[in-house]
Amino acid sequence: xxxxxxxxxxxxxxxxxxxxxxxxxxxxxxxxxxPSVLQSLAPAFEKYNEEQFTTVKLPxxxxxxxxxxxxxxGGGRYYDVANQSSFAFDHATQxxxxxxxxxxxxxxxxxxxSLLKSLYQHTLEHYPKSSLGVYPIENDSAIAVVTVANKxxxxxxxxxxWRSHYIISPSASTLTGLLRVDVHYYEDGNVRLxxxxxxxxxxxxxxxxxxxxxxxxxxxxxxxxxxRAFGSLSEGAFKALRxxxxxxxxxxxxxxxxxxxxxxxxxxxxSR
Amino acid sequence: MLHTPWHLSSARFSLDxxxxxxxxxxxxxxxxxxxxxxVKQNVDYLCQLAPALTEELLESVDIPLAVKQCLKTKRDxxxxxxxxxxxxxxxxxxxxxxxxxxxxxxxxxxxxxxxMEVKANEAFDVYRxxxxxxxxxxxxxxxxxxxxxxxxxxxxxVSPSPKSNGSWDSIHVFDxxxxxxxxxxxxxSTVILSLGNEAENLGIMDLxxxxxxxxxxxxxxxxxxxxxxxxxxxxxxxxxxMRNLLQEVYFGKAKDVVGDLRSIPPLSETNRxxxxxxxxxxxxxx
Numbered sequence: 001x002x003x004x005x006x007x008x009x010x011x012x013x014x015x016x017x018x019x020x021x022x023x024x025x026x027x028x029x030x031x032x033x034x035p036s037v038l039q040s041l042a043p044a045f046e047k048y049n050e051e052q053f054t055t056v057k058l059p060x061x062x063x064x065x066x067x068x069x070x071x072x073x074g075g076g077r078y079y080d081v082a083n084q085s086s087f088a089f090d091h092a093t094q095x096x097x098x099x100x101x102x103x104x105x106x107x108x109x110x111x112x113x114s115l116l117k118s119l120y121q122h123t124l125e126h127y128p129k130s131s132l133g134v135y136p137i138e139n140d141s142a143i144a145v146v147t148v149a150n151k152x153x154x155x156x157x158x159x160x161x162w163r164s165h166y167i168i169s170p171s172a173s174t175l176t177g178l179l180r181v182d183v184h185y186y187e188d189g190n191v192r193l194x195x196x197x198x199x200x201x202x203x204x205x206x207x208x209x210x211x212x213x214x215x216x217x218x219x220x221x222x223x224x225x226x227x228r229a230f231g232s233l234s235e236g237a238f239k240a241l242r243x244x245x246x247x248x249x250x251x252x253x254x255x256x257x258x259x260x261x262x263x264x265x266x267x268x269x270x271s272r
Numbered sequence: 273m274l275h276t277p278w279h280l281s282s283a284r285f286s287l288d289x290x291x292x293x294x295x296x297x298x299x300x301x302x303x304x305x306x307x308x309x310x311v312k313q314n315v316d317y318l319c320q321l322a323p324a325l326t327e328e329l330l331e332s333v334d335i336p337l338a339v340k341q342c343l344k345t346k347r348d349x350x351x352x353x354x355x356x357x358x359x360x361x362x363x364x365x366x367x368x369x370x371x372x373x374x375x376x377x378x379x380x381x382x383x384x385x386x387x388m389e390v391k392a393n394e395a396f397d398v399y400r401x402x403x404x405x406x407x408x409x410x411x412x413x414x415x416x417x418x419x420x421x422x423x424x425x426x427x428x429x430v431s432p433s434p435k436s437n438g439s440w441d442s443i444h445v446f447d448x449x450x451x452x453x454x455x456x457x458x459x460x461s462t463v464i465l466s467l468g469n470e471a472e473n474l475g476i477m478d479l480x481x482x483x484x485x486x487x488x489x490x491x492x493x494x495x496x497x498x499x500x501x502x503x504x505x506x507x508x509x510x511x512x513x514m515r516n517l518l519q520e521v522y523f524g525k526a527k528d529v530v531g532d533l534r535s536i537p538p539l540s541e542t543n544r545x546x547x548x549x550x551x552x553x554x555x556x557x558x
Contacts, residue, residue, distance in 0.1 A: 016305055151529065181533070189304075
């Protein structure tokens, strides 16, 4: 049924960082392990993994590489520049297999490799654990830069993901992108932080140095703004919703509650 | 409604330890993972996918409270599964269902319980004004074989600036079992808190969710007025605790996780500082 697959696709799309297997398990249980379910979910899994920049360890490898639309070779295969290899990716189980050699060619391959080297240093300095991908796209007319940092702590009921996604157009000298944070906290509850910040910069040159510098600048500025926004939400909307204590700084005397009634009526009645 | 509210059953708190893949448990586990901002849409989807779970899901999943205006008193009241009969909701101010029920009066509390309900609504109206300085409150009570049960609902929304907004929904479900000169109270509280921020330099920031806590307590009872005061104290203590907890999770934990994902100062610097610090401590210890 078409509407059912829309519901399931929306569940997959809403999956918090690192919890795709849990969500899949729950969906299968709700639908009584209907074997057709997994099949109908395939497009949603693929979309999820590519949009979330899912990372995967290659067989025999130690570092995690990225799955995205930018490094897709079609037919469920993806490539990684640093490892000079391609691999098959199972979107349902999120595992890689069938690794083959894949050497990057084309007019942008020097800039791609140089950016990879420079931005790798940047990620080492600012992400305790992350994966980086730089790929030529749109017939070598642009370059995509993808960084994803995950931290999963299911034993403590939280998981988090930071995604940086940039497109560099050497001909237009522009850097555009999107920075996104997704945090899930679920001990005795379900709390979610989702943020999304567009980036748009005109580059003074398309050198590796300038591109790396602008990326570092945009990320630093955003993280500082985000930290400040926590403070302004706490001091603003949160405080305006409910006081910690009444203005008298005392808890209510519930045995004398009818006395308050009078005072409140004098004080101007109820507001909505 | 003579059954124990599902909110109070222990099953609600043991989702993790359940090895079995009961479809209802799985649906609740899923709702604890998916974006809490979309909980109403997700409940609707689940009811569509598994119609057999509809009744239990509607009863057990807390969604932001809907507001209706009492036709008789013109005062706003809050709607949940506990004042619902079919597609009608009972106003706590008039004790009448609206729209009116086709088949008569619907399920309403006994005279004794309704009297307590009126008192409780008056008391929590004061509580609402003192803590929320606005918003809407509603209390619903119903008879049980060995006492009574009820829910206290509070809701407020704000938009302190055009680019920021917030909403708070409290859902406190309790039952009171009469004993000699005391009563045993069991309270399950959910607070749904949504906060949003939007600005040129920030883009979109959404911080939404819900937290649940449960408490049991024996308290002295002289008359029905004591019940209202006892429930009032329990709800007040619980909300104070939950407000602190929400503050810690929303503005402490969530922010800390962002800092765990990405560091503003270069890590080589922080690592060097830490090493220097360790060295200093070690040399002082020698």
